[in-house]
Amino acid sequence: MPATLPAKPTRTRRATFRSAVPRRLAAVAAAAALVTAPAALVSAPLAHAASSATASPSSVAPAGRVTLAMQGCGARTARVTSTAFGEVRLETASAQTTGLSGSATVYNDANPGTHRVVFECGGPGGERVTVSLQVTPGAARGGTGGSIGSMSTVQTAVGGALAVCALAGGVWVLRRRASA
Structure with a gap:
């Protein structure tokens, strides 16, 4: 009997599916890129x-x-000027941040009332933005942060009495150890 050669494999549905997967993935990726591209353009700073x-x-x-x-x-950078505190330079905090920031201390002898604060983008001659700063009469609380200013006389007396009792208790314990 003559030897017969095996039949040539036929292309199955599965083989067709495998070859179509990369094309489908490419089409999905292209569609996703088209959908997200406008969003990326909108979120970019202008x-x-x-x-x-x-x-x-x-x-x-x-x-x-x-x-x-x-x-x-x-x-x-940006330059900020005001009659309340003079001139301050703002800088970015890091390469990832887009905003500029800094701080200033209002003069001790600043006049109460409204003061203009002028921000100049990039320094003198740049785009200007002006805001208002209200300087109130009186002095800023410092040192204790206002923690003592609101205590009543009774609270102060009770606190002092507790401190005296703690000191007397410590002296009593030390004298008792020394005599034992």
Whole structure:
């Protein structure tokens, strides 16, 4: 009997599916790229976007600290000037951040009232944003942070009595050890 050669394998549905998978994945990836591309363009910062600035808190006493921030500037630095604190330079905190920030201390002898705070993107001659800072009459609380100013006479007396009792108890324990 003559030897017969095995039949040539026929292409099955499974083989067709395997060859179509890479094409389908490529089509899905292309569609995803088209869908996400407009979103990426919208979230990218625009060079012509208006800058915004804040001075926080917006009301402060003389010798108080003010946090200054500017968004949308597009530069690595900004200059801030005011009659309340003079001139301050804002910088980015890191390469990943887009905003500029810094702080200033209001002059001890700053006049109470509203002071203009002028932010200049990139320094003198750059885009300007002006905000208001209210300087209140009086001095900023410092040192104890206001923790003593609100204590009543009774609270102070009780605290002193507790301190005296603790001291007397310590002396009694030490004398008792010494005599034993």
